[in-house]
Amino acid sequence: xxxxxxxxxxxxxxxxxxxxxxxxxxxxxxxxxxxxxxxxxxxxxxxxxxxxxxxxxxxxxxxxxxxxxxxxxxxxxxxxxxxxxxxxxxxxxxxxxxxxxxxxxxxxxxxxxxxxxxxxxxxxxxxxxxxxxxxxxxxxxxxxxxxxxxxxxxxxxxxxxxxxxxxxxxxxxxxxxxxxxxxxxxxxxxxxxxxxxxxxxxxxx
Amino acid sequence: xxxxxxxxxxxxxxxxxxxxxxxxxxxxxxxxxxxxxxxxxxxxxxxxxxxxxxxxxxxxxxxxxxxxxxxxxxxxxxxxxxxxxxxxxxxxxxxxxxxxxxxxxxxxxxxxxxxxxxxxxxxxxxxxxxxxxxxxxxxxxxxxxxxxxxxxxxxxxxxxxxxxxxxxxxxxxxxxxxxxxxxxxxxxxxxxxxxxxxxxxxxxx
Numbered sequence: 396x397x398x399x400x401x402x403x404x405x406x407x408x409x410x411x412x413x414x415x416x417x418x419x420x421x422x423x424x425x426x427x428x429x430x431x432x433x434x435x436x437x438x439x440x441x442x443x444x445x446x447x448x449x450x451x452x453x454x455x456x457x458x459x460x461x462x463x464x465x466x467x468x469x470x471x472x473x474x475x476x477x478x479x480x481x482x483x484x485x486x487x488x489x490x491x492x493x494x495x496x497x498x499x500x501x502x503x504x505x506x507x508x509x510x511x512x513x514x515x516x517x518x519x520x521x522x523x524x525x526x527x528x529x530x531x532x533x534x535x536x537x538x539x540x541x542x543x544x545x546x547x548x549x550x551x552x553x554x555x556x557x558x559x560x561x562x563x564x565x566x567x568x569x570x571x572x573x574x575x576x577x578x579x580x581x582x583x584x585x586x587x588x589x590x591x592x593x594x595x596x597x598x599x600x
Numbered sequence: 601x602x603x604x605x606x607x608x609x610x611x612x613x614x615x616x617x618x619x620x621x622x623x624x625x626x627x628x629x630x631x632x633x634x635x636x637x638x639x640x641x642x643x644x645x646x647x648x649x650x651x652x653x654x655x656x657x658x659x660x661x662x663x664x665x666x667x668x669x670x671x672x673x674x675x676x677x678x679x680x681x682x683x684x685x686x687x688x689x690x691x692x693x694x695x696x697x698x699x700x701x702x703x704x705x706x707x708x709x710x711x712x713x714x715x716x717x718x719x720x721x722x723x724x725x726x727x728x729x730x731x732x733x734x735x736x737x738x739x740x741x742x743x744x745x746x747x748x749x750x751x752x753x754x755x756x757x758x759x760x761x762x763x764x765x766x767x768x769x770x771x772x773x774x775x776x777x778x779x780x781x782x783x784x785x786x787x788x789x790x791x792x793x794x795x796x797x798x799x800x801x802x803x804x805x
Contacts, residue, residue, distance in 0.1 A: 433723050435640050490804055518638050543803070553805045559794045560803055562779060563772040570771020589764045597802030598748070598765055599695055600758045 418456040420446060425460075426467045426511040434464060434515045464515060465524050471512030472531040475503045479538045489546020494591055496539055497568060501587035504572040513572035536561055564594050623661040625651060630665075631672045631716040639669060639720045669720060670729050676717030677736045680708045684743045694751020699796055701744055702773060706792035709777040718777035741766055769799055 405413065424445040428437040439460060443450045457463050478499040482492055503509035517525045539561045546552030571586060581589070610618065629650040633642040644665060648655045662668050683704040687697055708714035722730045744766045751757030773795060786794070 435724070493803070519640070546803075550805060552803050553801070555798065555803055556794060559791075560798055562775060563795055563798045564803075566775025566778075567768040567772040569775065570767060573771075574767060586764075589761060590768055593760065593765055593768045593799075593802070595802050595804045596758070597798070597800050598698070598751075598757050598760055598769075599800045600755060 414456075421453055421456045422463060422466050422470065423507050425457075425463045426507040429464065429467070429515050430507065430510045434460075434519050461520055461524070464511070465517075465520055465528070467508050467511040468515070468517055468520075468528055469531070471503060471506070471508040471510075472528060472535065474506075474508065475500065475535055476531060478503070479535060482538075484541070484545075488549050488551035489542050489544070490551035490595070493539065493542040493546060493552070494595065496542055497564060497591050497594065498587045500565075500568045501571060501590065502583050504569055505575050505577070505583040505586070510572045510575070513569045536565070539564065567594060619661075626658055626661045627668060627671050627675065628712050630662075630668045631712040634669065634672070634720050635712065635715045639665075639724050666725055666729070669716070670722075670725055670733070672713050672716040673720070673722055673725075673733055674736070676708060676711070676713040676715075677733060677740065679711075679713065680705065680740050681736060683708070684740060687743075689746070689750075693754050693756035694747050694749070695756035695800070698744065698747040698751060698757070699800065701747055702769060702796050702799065703792045705770075705773045706776060706795065707788050709774055710780050710782070710788040710791070715777045715780070718774045741770070744769065772799060 421442065425437070425442045428441050428445060432441070437460070439450050439453050442463075443453050446453075457466070479496055482495045482499070484492075486492070487495070504513055517528045520528075540557040543552055543555070543557035543560055547554055547557070567590060571590070575586070626647065630642070630647045633646050633650060637646070642665075644655050644658050647668075648658050651658075662671070684701055687700045687704070689697075691697070692700070709718055722733045725733075745762040748757055748760070748762035748765055752759055752762070776791060776795070780791070
C-alpha cells in the first residue's frame with residue numbers, strides 16, 4: 396500500500412460531516428412523518444422505515460422522540476432567526492424590512508422543519524425544553540415588532556399596534572403550514588407575494 | 601299527598617333539560633382541559649376532577665375521549681355556521697358581510713369550544729369522524745369566499761383571490777386562539793376591532 400492509496404477508513408473530518416448529514420436526514424424524515432401523521436401517532440419505527448434503516452441506527456443519532464421534536468422545532472426557529480438577522484436593522488424603510496421578514500417567514504413555514512414548528516409545536520415537550528424554544532420565539536417576534544415600530548416612525552406604516560399586527564401576520568403566515576402542499580399550484584414565492592399583498596394593503600378597495 | 605304537592609321526581613321534560621345541561625358542562629370542562637393541557641395529556645379523570653364527580657358519572661354522558669373531542673369541535677363549528685347563516689347573503693355590501701363574519705369568527709375562537717376547534721382540531725380523531733367535521737368547515741369557508749366574491753363585484757373589495765384571502769384571514773383570526781387569555785386586557789370585541797382593521801386596511805400607510 397503506497398502513500399497515495401486511499402484508506403478504506405474515512406478521515407475524521409469526513410466521518411464527522413457524514414454523521415451530521417445522516418443526523419439531518421433522520422431529523423428531516425421525522426419532521427415529515429410528524430407533519431403527515433402527527434407527533435403522537437409517529438413511532439421511531441416509522442422514521443426508520445422511511446430511511447430504510449433499523450431503529451438502533453436511529454438511536455445512534457438521536458436519543459428519543461422528544462429530542463427529535465425539540466431539534467426539528469429548533470432548526471425551524473434557528474433558520475428564521477438567522478435569516479431575520481441577515482435582513483438587519485438598517486437600509487430599507489420599516490415596511491421594506493417587514494416585507495423581507497414576512498417573505499423569509501413564508502419560506503420557513505413551507506419547509507419540513509418550519510411546518511413541524513407550526514403543526515406540532517413545542518406543546519408535547521417537557522417544560523424545561525420548551526423554555527429555550529420560547530425564548531427564541533420571543534426574539535423573532537421582537538424583530539417583527541421593531542420593523543413595524545420603525546415603519547411607523549419613518550411613515551411607511553400606519554399607526555397600528557405592533558404587538559397585535561405582529562400576531563395577526565404571524566397567524567396569517569403560520570396558517571400556510573396547515574394547508575400548504577408542495578405539489579400544489581403555488582410555490583412559496585408566489586404564496587409570499589399573495590399573502591404579503593393582503594397584509595400590506597388589506598382587502599378593502 | 602295532595603295533587604299540588606311537588607313530586608320528589610323530576611318531570612320527564614325537566615330531566616331531559618337537566619341531562620343536556622350536565623352533558624354540556626362535561627363537554628365544556630373537557631374543552632377547557634384540552635386547551636390548557638393538550639388532548640393527549642388530558643384523561644377523563646382530569647375532566648371528572650374539574651366537575652367534582654367520578655369517572656362513571658362522566659361515562660353516563662359521553663362514551664370516550666374521542667367522542668368528547670368530536671363534540672367539542674362540532675359545537676365550535678356549529679356555532680360558527682349558525683352565526684354565519686344569520687348574517688345571510690343579502691343586505692350590506694360584500695365587505696360589510698365579510699366584516700360581520702370575521703367578528704363572529706373572533707367571538708367563536710375565544711370561546712372554550714372554538715379554542716378547542718383551533719388548538720386541538722380534528723387530527724386526533726379517526727378518519728370517518730373527521731370527514732363530517734371537514735364538510736362543515738368547507739361550508740363555512742364557502743360563506744367567507746362568497747362574501748368576498750360579492751364584495752369584489754359590488755366594488756367594496758379589491759380584486760383579490762377569495763381563496764387565498766379567506767385562508768389568510770382564517771389564519772390571522774384562528775391564531776388568536778393560541779395566545780388569547782380571558783384574563784388579558786383585550787376582550788373578544790376589542791380584539792375583533794383591531795384585527796379587522798388590519799385585515800381591511802393593511803399595515804401600509
